[in-house]
């Protein structure tokens with residue numbers, strides 16, 4: 249079949265990853281279809297945590313204010329050892345916040361998903377078709393044909409230039425593509441229980457999130473928004489996961505903290521916590537993203553973040569290849585970097601999450617005591633606090649100019665700047681396309697840079713001490729309120745960064761001349 253595709257991109261799955269993918273593609277005017285088997289948002293929380301990178305993407309979609317009421321800062325996680333003593337603390341960095349948002353948050357998933365869906369439905373170039381099951385696909389040089397079936401067994405097909413499977417852990421798209429999962433060797437039975445706690449219950453509970461690193465039964469307590477509390481409780485040999493996921497089973501393990509007079513059960517489910525990463529993320533014109541491409545233990549609350557990161561990475565590349573907003577059509581080979589970048593990033597982060605899991609899940613009492621001692625600061629014996637965001641690795645491979653400097657592949661900060669109408673977050677003024685950000689004043693940059701920068705995106709100059717705002721075509725000069733960009737550039741010993749549309753640093757430069765060379769080089773890679 250070779251008819252002109254009905255859509256630029258077809259997305260299977262309208263969960264958070266699918267919805268963000270549709271929103272980012274639709275924002276660029278690409279003809280996008282998103283389908284899902286179910287008609288409604290799942291009414292219970294599965295994800296509970298998101299971070300500043302994800303909130304920044306919601307901001308770029310114009311959704312930060314809509315979503316903010318359903319989010320709260322993540323309390324520090326205190327790790328308790330064999331004797332119930334504090335052995336480690338995982339916390340959020342202090343302000344000023346590097347990306348302009350609270351670095352680590354808890355949120356209520358159903359209303360956030362509903363807001364995302366409403367946003368997607370309002371985009372003129374996006375079609376949302378629900379109650380449709382994906383049954384298979386075929387590919388040719390021009391596109392992908394998706395085979396679909398509705399609830400009444402009625403079959404249909406749809407053509408798209410590219411397809412993305414965001415259809416969850418048991419992905420039918422991954423299955424149809426014959427993609428295998430790499431097992432990073434973590435497989436444990438756990439019970440997850442979400443409750444809504446009343447005043448009486450709240451008074452009995454810890455005032456911060458906790459990892460109970462107890463060899464007898466490792467478990468996690470997370471403070472969600474409002475009166476939402478989550479427990480994750482490891483199941484012991486002989487415990488029946490199906491029984492433990494009943495109300496009776498859930499109360500049997502919650503009893504240690506609260507009882508039915510203290511809270512209402514919202515959701516309880518038995519899971520095997522896995523560490524799985526797809527061996528391939530792209531086959532021809534089809535991609536997988538989110539839980540379809542990876543599953544990780546929850547110990548850092550990164551499950552949904554990983555999926556949104558995937559689609560933010562893929563979306564700007566699809567926009568570039570399909571000629572979204574800027575109209576330029578880049579080579580399809582740019583899309584290969586999606587798989588290379590995201591697979592490696594997910595493997596690295598999942599390995600780090602597994603390491604956290606190994607701390608929490610030590611079942612041998614002797615080894616657990618040794619762990620408790622080893623976690624303390626060797627010199628002072630004090631409990632150490634680790635910043636959650638320091639655990640997230642940078643991109644280490646892909647569409648980057650590493651050039652011997654460690655800045656490339658990191659997330660670039662988002663400063664508060666003096667905007668035309670008062671203080672503002674930089675993305676709200678400069679947009680979220682390619683950006684060249686420097687602390688050099690515009691009049692000290694090579695004239696040729698101003699020309700080439702205009703062909704790439706936005707040139708942002710933030711000289712120290714600048715108090716005003718000035719702008720011209722594809723350029724702006726302003727001052728930042730908190731010094732987060734100045735600090736980042738100083739820490740990396742550079743004067744400028746070239747930043748990709750997903751906010752990862754493409755490359756850095758130490759002066760105007762090397763910045764010009766970096767940008768010229770990039771433009772040759774983006775023909």
Ligand SMILES: O=C(O)/C=C/c1cccc(O)c1
Nearest residue numbers: 297325338468546547548549
């Ligand atoms: O970041 C942390 O300290 C913990 C996050 C988290 C979120 C959800 C479920 C968990 O087991 C851990």
